[in-house]
Amino acid sequence: MYDFDYASPRSVREAVSLLERRGDDARVLSGGTDLIVQLREGRRKAGLVVDIKEIPEVNDLSYGPRQGLRLGAAVPCYKIYGNETVQKLYPGLIDAVSLVGGIQIQGRATVGGNLCNASPAADTIPPLIVLGAACVIAGPQGTRTVPVEDFCIAPGRTVLQRGEFLLSLRIPPPLKNSGAFYLRFIPRNEMDIAVVGAGASVVLGKRRTVFVSARVALGAVAPTPLFVREAGDALAEKPVSDESIQQAAEIARAAARPISDMRGTADHRRHLVGVLTRRALEGAIRRAKES
Amino acid sequence: MSRVHVQARINGEETEFLCEPRQSLLEVLRDVLMLTGSKEGCNNGNCGACNVILDGRLVNSCLVLGVEAQGKDIQTIEGLATPDRLHPLQQQFLEHAALQCGICTPGFIVAAKALLDKNPHPTEPQVRHWLAGNLCRCTGYDKIVRAVLSAADAVRDGR
Ligand SMILES: Cc1cc2nc3c(=O)[nH]c(=O)nc-3n(C[C@H](O)[C@H](O)[C@H](O)COP(=O)(O)OP(=O)(O)OC[C@H]3O[C@@H](n4cnc5c(N)ncnc54)[C@H](O)[C@@H]3O)c2cc1C
Ligand code: FES
Ligand code: FES
Numbered sequence: 001m002y003d004f005d006y007a008s009p010r011s012v013r014e015a016v017s018l019l020e021r022r023g024d025d026a027r028v029l030s031g032g033t034d035l036i037v038q039l040r041e042g043r044r045k046a047g048l049v050v051d052i053k054e055i056p057e058v059n060d061l062s063y064g065p066r067q068g069l070r071l072g073a074a075v076p077c078y079k080i081y082g083n084e085t086v087q088k089l090y091p092g093l094i095d096a097v098s099l100v101g102g103i104q105i106q107g108r109a110t111v112g113g114n115l116c117n118a119s120p121a122a123d124t125i126p127p128l129i130v131l132g133a134a135c136v137i138a139g140p141q142g143t144r145t146v147p148v149e150d151f152c153i154a155p156g157r158t159v160l161q162r163g164e165f166l167l168s169l170r171i172p173p174p175l176k177n178s179g180a181f182y183l184r185f186i187p188r189n190e191m192d193i194a195v196v197g198a199g200a201s202v203v204l205g206k207r208r209t210v211f212v213s214a215r216v217a218l219g220a221v222a223p224t225p226l227f228v229r230e231a232g233d234a235l236a237e238k239p240v241s242d243e244s245i246q247q248a249a250e251i252a253r254a255a256a257r258p259i260s261d262m263r264g265t266a267d268h269r270r271h272l273v274g275v276l277t278r279r280a281l282e283g284a285i286r287r288a289k290e291s
Numbered sequence: 292m293s294r295v296h297v298q299a300r301i302n303g304e305e306t307e308f309l310c311e312p313r314q315s316l317l318e319v320l321r322d323v324l325m326l327t328g329s330k331e332g333c334n335n336g337n338c339g340a341c342n343v344i345l346d347g348r349l350v351n352s353c354l355v356l357g358v359e360a361q362g363k364d365i366q367t368i369e370g371l372a373t374p375d376r377l378h379p380l381q382q383q384f385l386e387h388a389a390l391q392c393g394i395c396t397p398g399f400i401v402a403a404k405a406l407l408d409k410n411p412h413p414t415e416p417q418v419r420h421w422l423a424g425n426l427c428r429c430t431g432y433d434k435i436v437r438a439v440l441s442a443a444d445a446v447r448d449g450r
Binding site: 039 | 295313314334335337342345348351354356358421424
C-alpha cells in the first residue's frame with residue numbers, strides 16, 4: 001500500500017476541520033473492511049485516513065420511545081445484533097447485520113461504512129430504507145439530515161460534500177402492528193455478495209387483515225439501492241392476501257433495472273426480485289402479526 | 292513517511308512498536324514484531340488466515356491498521372500454548388489430523404478460540420457457521436470441525 005497519513009480526531013469539530021482542509025485527499029475510516037482493501041488495491045486513493053472511532057457520537061447506540069433508535073456511524077455489526085432492544089424492535093435490521101461477511105468482518109464492519117461505501121449490493125441499505133431511517137450528516141455548517149433512500153447517488157458515491165461525514169442514523173420507533181424483513185439471494189450459505197437483496201416493511205390495521213402502508217427496497221438491481229415506493233403504495237388499504245402481495249412483487253420486478261455480471265444475468269435478477277419481494281413482504285407481515 | 296509510535300498489549304505483554312500508517316496489523320505482527328504465526332492468505336478479508344483477537348473480538352488483522360492497535364489488547368496464535376503444553380485446540384488439531392499444508396491453521400485455531408471463549412459448548416452447526424470466514428483448500432473442513440468439537444469437550448473435562 002502506498003503511504004498515507006493517519007489521524008484519529010476526538011471530536012466532530014476536529015474531524016470536520018480535517019476533512020474540510022484535505023477535501024478529496026482525505027478518507028474516513030470506520031471498520032476498514034471496505035476502505036483498507038480499496039486502498040491496498042488502488043481503487044481509492046487517500047493522502048489522509050481519518051479514523052472516526054474515537055469520536056463519542058459515532059459510537060452511540062441508544063433507543064428512546066419518542067426519538068427511536070440512534071445508531072452511531074461507527075457501531076460494528078456485532079454490537080447491533082448483540083443489542084436486546086434492536087433484537088426486539090428492529091429484527092429487519094438484524095437480518096442484514098448478521099449476514100454481512102463472517103464473524104471476523106462483523107467484528108469490525110459498520111452500518112455507517114456499508115452505507116457510505118455506497119455499493120448497490122450493500123446489505124444494510126434496503127432494510128434502512130424500509131425502516132424509514134435518516135442519515136445525520138456532520139459538516140462545516142453543522143448537521144443536516146437526509147433520508148437513506150436519497151443518500152447514495154451512484155456506485156461508490158454519496159451526497160456527502162467536502163468536510164462532511166456521516167455521524168449517525170436515526171430510525172423511527174416501530175409503529176403498532178408493524179414488521180420489517182430483509183433477505184438476499186446468494187449461491188452459497190455464507191460470505192458472498194448479494195445477487196439480489198430485498199427489504200420490506202408493513203404496517204397493518206388493528207385486525208391485521210389490511211395493509212395501512214408498506215415500503216419495499218431492493219439491492220443489486222440498479223446503480224444504487226432502490227426504493228420502490230410504488231410497490232409499497234400499491235398495498236395501502238388492500239387486504240393482506242397472496243394476490244395483493246403478488247401485485248406488489250410485480251411492481252418491484254418492473255422497477256428493477258438489473259445488469260448481467262459474474263453473479264447473475266439481468267433476467268435471473270429480475271426473476272429473483274419478484275420472489276424475494278414476495279418473501280420479504282411475507283416475512284414482514286409475519287413479524288407484524290407477532291408484534 | 293514518518294513512523295508512528297504505538298503501544299499495545301500483545302499476548303499479555305505490554306509492547307511498543309513503530310509503524311507506518313499504511314502498514315496493516317498483520318504486517319506489523321509479521322514484519323516488525325516477528326510474530327509470524329499469523330498468516331497472509333488473501334490480504335483482503337476473505338480467508339481468515341490472519342485472524343487475531345482484538346479487544347476480545349475476532350478480526351482479520353489484514354483489515355486493521357497497525358496504528359489502530361494503540362491501547363488495544365491483541366491475542367495471536369503465539370499466545371495460545373505455554374512452554375510445556377499445547378492449547379487443547381492445537382492438541383486436537385494434531386490428533387484429528389485437521390491440517391495438511393498448515394497455512395490456514397493458525398487462523399482456524401484463533402477463530403475457534405474466540406468461539407470457545409464465548410461459547411464453550413458449541414453445536415456442530417454453530418462451529419460451522421462461526422468458521423465460515425476461514426478458508427482451507429486442503430482438509431475439506433470436516434476434520435477441523437471435529438477437532439474444534441473435541442477441543443470443547445477437552446476443555447470441559449479439564450484435559
Ligand atoms: C470478506 C468480506 C465480506 C463482506 N461481506 C459483505 C456482505 O455480505 N454484505 C455487505 O453489504 N458488505 C460486505 N462486505 C463489505 C463491507 O464489509 C461492508 O460494506 C461494511 O459494512 C463496511 O463497513 P466498514 O465500517 O468496514 O467501512 P469502511 O471500510 O471503514 O468504510 C467504507 C467506505 O465508507 C467511507 N466511510 C465510512 N464511514 C464513514 C462515515 N461515517 N462518513 C463518511 N464516510 C465514511 C469510507 O471512507 C469508505 O469509503 C464484505 C467485505 C469483506 C472484506
Ligand atoms: S489474509 Fe486476512 S483474511 Fe486472508
Ligand atoms: S491445511 Fe492447507 S489450507 Fe488448510
